[in-house]
Amino acid sequence: MKRFTISVVLLALAALVGIAACSPPSPTPTPITEVTLVMGYIPNVQYAPFYVAEEKGYFTQEGIKVNYNWGFEFDGVKLVGANQADFAIVTGDQILQARAQKIPLVYIGNWYNAYPISVASLAEKNIKTPQDLVGKKVGLPGLFGASYTAWRALLFTQKINEQDVRAENIGFTQAQALTQGTVDAAVVYANNEPVQLEQVGKAVNQIKTWEFARLVGNGVATNEATVKNRPQLARGFVRALVRGVQDTLNNPDEAFQIAVKRVPEAGGEKSAISKAVLMASLPMWKNSRIGETRLEDWQAMEQFMRDAGFISVPVDVKQAFTNEYLQ
DSSP states (O other), X not given: OHHHHHHHHHHHHHHHHHHHHHSOOOOOOOOOEEEEEEESSSSOGGGHHHHHHHHTTHHHHTTEEEEEEESOHHHHHHHHHTTSSSEEEEOHHHHHHHHHTTOOEXXXXXXXXXXXXXXXXXXXXXOOSGGGGTTOEEEESOSXXXXXXXXXXXXXXXXXXXGGSEEEEOXXXXXXXXXXXXXXXXXXXXXXXXXXXXXXXXXXXXXXXXXXXXXXXXXXXXXXHHHXXXXXXXXXXXXXXXXXXXXXXXXXXHHHHHHHHHOGGGSGGGHHXXXXXXXXXXXXXXXXXXXXXXXXXXXXXXXXXXXXXSOSSOOOGGGTBOOTTOO
């Protein structure tokens, strides 16, 4: 009996060894690279595609862990340009201004299909066209960045003299300034302040700058060193973000719930406004090919920026952006 038992045990062990020998090796875990992404705002439901890409493991699948650095666009330009951060969310005009100053930024993936800046006013002001702004007081969040570029582009393309409009810096108080009547109109993100005002019962008119000026909207920027030495990192980052954008477009309700987990202050009593902001953002993220920008738009923007004095030297736009990281 003992000899039989031992034989059975030996046969079982031999079988296990044989199975182990024939089994494929376990897959090697993808090494994780931590990257810094400089954002142009504060944590907000508008960043749902990034939160979705994280929640669903799209960045992890690309071997990436994202560390957020919240601030202004020019922070991203400086940090990425100096290779002190890996990526930044910036608008196309910032890329051209940087390259005109020999800062080697490259735009590698589009997020907003249009420049999302509008000039908003309460409907009672009856401001509906750019020409209606003449003689009016218009508040800007600052005389720099995307809002200022879009404002100048609107006036420039419509041949409106800047001195004919009373523009003033009001900081990020646009909704309050419009409600209190301290300005007639304000330069805003079209998917933010107008939505907030409409949610509290205010009728709002918007002059959408992208209907008058060809500017490249918010997207992902890196530097030439990353493009040259770590192209797979850049490709993986863009690929993960594009998947996050597509999932958000496909299922905004799910994306909203994920965003609220990351930004709790967007939930609760603010859920209605936050959800409305997200829904207003979706059309701006749709694209015939998510992530892509067009050469002719870059060329038109570069021409405007030289004509309007934003840059003093020509910029080779073919070096300023790439679509090669898109699927």
